[in-house]
Amino acid sequence: MTPDIGSRAAPGEHRVHAAGGRGPAAPPRTPPETSAAARGGAPADPAAPPERPAAGAGTARVEARPGEAKGGRGPRRxxxxxxxxxxxxxxxxxxxxxxxxxxxxxxxxxxxxxxxxxxxxxxxxxxxxxxxxxxxxxxxxxxxxxxxxxxxxxxxxxxxxxxxxxxxxxxxxxxxxxxxxxxxxxxxxxxxxxxxxxxxxxxxxxxxxxxxxxxxxxxxxxxxxxxxxxxxxxxxxxxxxxxNGVELEPSGVAVAARRRAEEIAADDPDIVTLVHVARPDPLKNRARAVEVLAALRARSIQARLRLVGRQEPAETAALTALAEQLGVGAHVEFTGEVREIPRLLAGSSLLLVTSLHEGMPTVVLEALAVGTPVLSADLPGVGEIGRLLPGVTTLPLSASDAVWADTADMLTAVPPTIDQRREAMRLVRRSPFTxxxxxxxxxxxxx
Known part of the structure; x- marks a missing residue:
């Protein structure tokens, strides 16, 4: 059994063994006071524990439900x-x-x-x-x-x-x-x-x-x-x-930082920066991003690829070997985990999404919130985003690397202005994705 290594307790709590380890003790279980229809949920569960009488009392005392004060008095748990x-x-x-x-x-x-x-x-x-x-x-x-x-x-x-x-x-x-x-x-x-x-x-x-x-x-x-x-x-x-929802404050900070970078010419406008954000998982299909980069550079486009997210040695070695084989080893950067994703996206030319399956990738919303265009596999969840927000282009994974490269070239030909990035953030703020x-x-x- 894998031990739990919890070492902190909230004030007034004691530590108890849980799941083979230690964790914070919970308040007493509280029985329901309303019917399932009244709270809009499922019927009462026969597996629920019975109501417990108060110690030393002749009649049962009903405790308050979560979020309710007991008897209308005292703090709510x-x-x-x-x-x-x-x-x-x-x-x-x-x-x-x-x-x-x-x-x-x-x-x-x-x-x-x-x-x-x-x-x-x-x-x-x-x-x-x-x-x-x-x-x-x-x-x-x-x-x-x-x-x-x-x-x-x-x-x-x-x-x-x-x-x-x-x-x-x-x-x-x-x-x-x-x-x-x-x-x-x-x-x-x-x-x-x-x-x-x-x-x-x-x-x-x-x-x-x-x-x-x-x-x-x-x-x-x-x-x-x-x-x-x-x-x-x-x-x-x-x-x-x-x-899914995204935090918009980091997006505003990222757009402001992008403006300062442009004012002092901190970025090379001739470099096309592709970014791929994912965990190490075959479903994320990171290798396809390397292949798209190779097809883009074959068109004499000065492009680079940043692979963002946790790295595992075996996958990193395989991706490095693929990049070397395709002649783009010097143009692939493994950044590892990054805390300031909106800032990284604001400094990129294009977000690539090459996953085999997704529900609704939050990174797509983060890219749109800073006005960075998205080129994604034609995943249904990404399509739902695209129906409500501009900036998403999808292609089938079965399309050739040449088609992906041509589309990436088109999407990055004219970088978005600061005003366009601000408008993109306003659109996300008014969307269901906050x-x-x-x-x-x-x-x-x-x-």
């Missing part, structure tokens, strides 16, 4: 949310979760994380600095015991699971542990099980458990909802699409 993710590294859904943690009022919500990889991530320290916790629950044959133990000891009001159809297992255990609000959250249009017999069986079992145990089913796009749930998802009252709107919609589900 926060809604405790346990979000389940793969690993807390710098990627779209994980960064968005940490941004939300930073924004939440701790008197209203307490957000903690469980990771099914059982591995430490680059965001763990930041999460603990913000007063939260990460629990390590590896998805192996001991996972049911670990996760059920974690649920029973932390006693969350909400389990919010974003691990594709494996969320069916997570939410079934949450139901068994007495959690009343059980949210499935789809962030991609496909899972990793593939088309094998084993994959189809795993997917079918996961969906069956979700159908029986989820109180809410959310997705970042219609494509993600169709891909991981059902084509007729609109007929399911639990289903709702909540678009962090404020995403936070409002997500917390409304949790409440």
């Amino acid at each position: 926060p809604v405790r949310v346990l979000e389940v993710l793969g690993q807390m590294n710098r990627a779209g859904v994980e960064i968005r979760a940490v941004n939300l943690l930073r924004r939440l009022d701790p008197s209203e919500f307490r957000l903690e994380f469980a990771v099914t990889s059982g591995a430490r991530g680059s965001l763990d320290g930041e999460i603990r600095d913000l007063g939260s916790e990460v629990y390590y629950c590896r998805a192996d044959w001991l996972f049911p015991w670990r996760f059920l133990r974690l649920v029973r000891q932390t006693r969350p009001d909400v389990v919010h699971s974003a691990v594709a159809t494996f969320s069916g297992v997570v939410l079934a255990l949450a139901r068994l542990g007495g959690v009343r609000r059980r949210v499935a959250y789809f962030v991609s249009s496909a899972d990793r099980h593939g088309a094998s017999l084993r994959g189809r069986v795993q997917r079918a079992v996961g969906r069956l458990l979700l159908d029986r145990c989820a109180t809410d089913i959310l997705a970042v796009s219609e494509a993600a909802m169709r891909g991981l749930w059902r084509e007729d998802w609109r007929l399911d009252h639990r289903c709702r699409v909540i678009y 962090m404020d709107r995403w936070q409002r919609d997500i917390t409304a589900v949790w409440s």
Whole structure:
């Protein structure tokens, strides 16, 4: 069993063992006071714990629900949310979760994380600095015991699971542990099980458990909802699409920095800078970005490629060998993880998205918010963005590198002006893709 290494406790809390480790103890479990129809949720769950009488009292005392004062007096306790993710590294859904943690009022919500990889991530320290916790629950044959133990000891009001159809297992255990609000959250249009017999069986079992145990089913796009749930998802009252949101303040800072760079001629206008932002994953198809760069330089265009995101030695070695083979080794830069993504995008000529599958890539929204054009594979989630915001061009992955290079050349021929970048940010601010709107919609589900 992988130990939890949580080492901090909030004031007034004591530490308890959870999921093979230590974490903050939860307030007492609170029974419901209203019917399912009154709160707009699913029927009462038979797995929920019974109401407990007050010690030394002749009659039972009903405790307040999360967010309500007891008897109309005293402080309200926060809604405790346990979000389940793969690993807390710098990627779209994980960064968005940490941004939300930073924004939440701790008197209203307490957000903690469980990771099914059982591995430490680059965001763990930041999460603990913000007063939260990460629990390590590896998805192996001991996972049911670990996760059920974690649920029973932390006693969350909400389990919010974003691990594709494996969320069916997570939410079934949450139901068994007495959690009343059980949210499935789809962030991609496909899972990793593939088309094998084993994959189809795993997917079918996961969906069956979700159908029986989820109180809410959310997705970042219609494509993600169709891909991981059902084509007729609109007929399911639990289903709702909540678009990803981006922070706009960093975008404004990035555009201002870009203006200063242009005023002092800090950038070479003759260099075309392609940027590809992704984690090390075959689904992100980083190799295709190297091939597009080679096709672009074959047209005597002075171009370079920045591969942004966590690196793994094997993948980096393979990409380096490919770049050398194509004669562009000197023009490919591995930047690793970057904190100021909007600033990097504002200083780039074009964002490349070559993924095989995506739900709704946040980096596309970040690029559009600083006025940097996007050339993407024709992913349905990216198409949903393109229907609401300008600046997105899509091509099928089956198109040749020459077609991709020609399109990249066209999109970067005339760089956007500062005024055009500011207008792009204003359009994003008026769109459904803001962090404020995403936070409002997500917390409304949790409440």
